[in-house]
Amino acid sequence: MNSKPDTLPIILLIEQDDETRPLIKHNLHIKGYRAIVALDEEDAIERKWDECGHPALILLNQVKLSVDEFINMGRRIRQSAGFPIRTPIVVIAERFGADMEGKDVLVGESEYVIYPEDAQQLMDLLHRLCPDR
Amino acid sequence: MNKNYLLAAMPREVYEKIAPNLKLVSLSRGKILHHPGETIEDLYFPIDCAISITITMSCGNTAETGIIGNREVVGVNAFMGGSETTQTEYIVQVAGSAMKISAQPLRDEFDRNKQLREVLLRYTQALIAQISQTTACNRLHDLEKRFARWMLEVQTRVEKDDIELTQEFIANMLGVRRAGVTQAAQKLQESGIIKYSRGHVHILDRQRLEGASCECFKTVKDEYDRLLGIHDHSSA
Numbered sequence: 447m448n449s450k451p452d453t454l455p456i457i458l459l460i461e462q463d464d465e466t467r468p469l470i471k472h473n474l475h476i477k478g479y480r481a482i483v484a485l486d487e488e489d490a491i492e493r494k495w496d497e498c499g500h501p502a503l504i505l506l507n508q509v510k511l512s513v514d515e516f517i518n519m520g521r522r523i524r525q526s527a528g529f530p531i532r533t534p535i536v537v538i539a540e541r542f543g544a545d546m547e548g549k550d551v552l553v554g555e556s557e558y559v560i561y562p563e564d565a566q567q568l569m570d571l572l573h574r575l576c577p578d579r
Numbered sequence: 580m581n582k583n584y585l586l587a588a589m590p591r592e593v594y595e596k597i598a599p600n601l602k603l604v605s606l607s608r609g610k611i612l613h614h615p616g617e618t619i620e621d622l623y624f625p626i627d628c629a630i631s632i633t634i635t636m637s638c639g640n641t642a643e644t645g646i647i648g649n650r651e652v653v654g655v656n657a658f659m660g661g662s663e664t665t666q667t668e669y670i671v672q673v674a675g676s677a678m679k680i681s682a683q684p685l686r687d688e689f690d691r692n693k694q695l696r697e698v699l700l701r702y703t704q705a706l707i708a709q710i711s712q713t714t715a716c717n718r719l720h721d722l723e724k725r726f727a728r729w730m731l732e733v734q735t736r737v738e739k740d741d742i743e744l745t746q747e748f749i750a751n752m753l754g755v756r757r758a759g760v761t762q763a764a765q766k767l768q769e770s771g772i773i774k775y776s777r778g779h780v781h782i783l784d785r786q787r788l789e790g791a792s793c794e795c796f797k798t799v800k801d802e803y804d805r806l807l808g809i810h811d812h813s814s815a
Contacts, residue, residue, distance in 0.1 A: 465755055470760035476769055507758050538758055548777075562758075564746070565765030565778050567648040 454480040455576045459499035459521070460490055462509045470507070477569050478577070487519050491526045500529050502576045508540040517557050532556050534575045538568065583624040583678060584650045585702055588807050593787070597688055601678040606630075606733055608743070612653055612669040619664060621679055622654035623647075628675025628750045629736045631752055632667045632710075645710045646672075646729075648736020650803055657682035658689040672700030672748065673737050680775060701806045708802040712795045720757055720793040726763040727792035728775065729753060730782065735800070740782045765790060 453467035453484055457479045461467040469482060474481040482498065484490035490504075504523060506516045535557045539546070546561040550571050558575075562568050586594060586601075606612070606628050613619060615635075615727050623630070625648050632645035644667060647653050656665045716725060729752065733742055746764070750757040766774040772788050774781040782788060789796065 461635060463756055463759060466759040466762055468721075469759065470764055473762055473769070492703075509756070525669070540757055558701050562746075562761055564775055565761045566776070569765075 454478060456480050456482055456499055456500040457572070457576070458490060458493075458504045458523070459483045460486065460504070460506040460523070462486060463507065466507060473565060473569075474572075477572070479572070487523055490523045493527070495527050495529070501533065503572065504529070504533060504535045505538070505572075506535070507538045513514070513537055513539055513559050517553060517559070519555065534558065536560055536568075536571065538562060581627045581676075582649065583626050583652075585698070585807065586624050586678065587651055589698050590694050593688075593692060593698070597680065597685060597695070600684045602680070602682050603676060604679045605676050606671045606674060607670055608674040610671045612671065613665070613667075615666045615668055616664055619654045619657040620682055622652050622657055622682060624649060624652050624678040624680070625649050625736065626676045626678065627737055627739075628671060629673040629733050631670050632668060632671045633752070634667055640754065641751045643752035644713060645706065646732050646736065648733075650736070650807065651706065651739070652669055652699075652702065653677075654682065655699075655706060658686050658699060663717045667754065671732070672744070672752065673733060673742060698807075705803045708806075709799045712799050716793060716795040719762055720795070722753070722759050723763045723766060724791065724793035725753055726760065726768065727772075728796045730780065731785075731788055731792055731796045732799075734782055734785070740785075742780045742782075743778055744780050745751055745778045 452470070457474055459470060459481045461470060461483060462485060470543040471481045471483055482493065482501065484493065504520050506520050508516050517535065520537065524531070524533050524535065533556065537559045539559055539561045542561045547563040548567060551559045551562045558571065560568055560571055602786045612623060612630065627649065630647040630653055631643045632641050632647065633641050635641045653669050689699060691786070716728065729749070734740065740811070745759050746760045750760045753760065766771065770776055772784050772791060774783055
């Protein structure tokens with residue numbers, strides 16, 4: 447991965463779990479993304495986005511709240527921070543049955559819920575939604 | 580040949596006394612061998628399966644407190660009293676075979692045979708060492724290292740490089756979120772240490788997996804080696 451950091455597509459990662467945060471940030475970097483990490487909705491909105499550039503995608507990891515609440519959180523961040531209306535939102539589901547494993551579900555015009563069976567599935571979806579690396 | 584090393588560590592005359600009561604059984608993945616509060620009726624000496632000792636909290640969250648495989652026996656409490664139980668649950672995490680024995684004949688032999696007592700009490704000491712180390716490990720070491728350690732603990736017990744394990748199961752055992760396990764597995768996969776896909780873990784490089792693990796795997800293994808040694812007197 448040789449691109450300069452400021453030319454990499456930005457992914458805004460909202461990850462509340464202290465153990466998962468460094469791992470997912472590392473894995474995104476390895477795959478050619480620049481991850482800007484926010485701890486919650488407020489933290490994400492308050493970032494100085496004009497200085498660092500708008501994210502190509504908003505990635506939220508479901509913790510405690512429902513998937514719908516996380517989708518709505520992503521929409522509020524997108525609107526309040528002034529990101530383009532078509533900026534994709536991806537929510538990683540936490541608790542789900544075996545029947546959902548491996549599925550990516552489109553739940554709006556550009557909002558997705560992913561039910562990962564492994565991390566590669568997430569990377570494949572990110573690659574589809576942010577192809578211009 | 581696969582065997583249970585604890586049975587193999589027993590002096591031959593001790594093993595020959597309990598051997599008639601041992602029965603080879605198959606244990607399927609997810610089978611619960613003991614529910615919290617139940618009296619322990621049977622003990623299991625795993626041969627090529629792995630069994631987790633777990634505790635489920637009142638909120639429903641579960642975490643593993645110990646792992647049992649071919650150097651151990653499930654049901655250590657049974658020879659410590661007349662109708663012993665425990666607050667823990669024993670669940671089969673990797674399917675395989677084990678030698679099953681009723682608690683009573685083993686307890687009878689434990690009471691009258693000093694050599695058997697010595698082996699089982701040394702084993703109990705090793706198990707306490709494992710559980711103590713895991714307590715500190717869960718508190719002090721990061722997820723990536725704990726995940727690598729856990730894979731080593733499982734692989735050592737089942738003696739296979741290909742292991743069927745879902746992320747959800749691993750997350751439950753480590754007491755962490757599923758997403759954390761997914762990302763930890765991805766990081767090890769990117770490094771060429773394991774391959775993880777659809778509930779299948781393949782360990783590609785055991786040496787580097789040990790390098791990615793915390794110190795706890797080696798500490799516990801050394802303690803087991805010191806306490807139990809390997810003296811193969813049986814065909815178990």
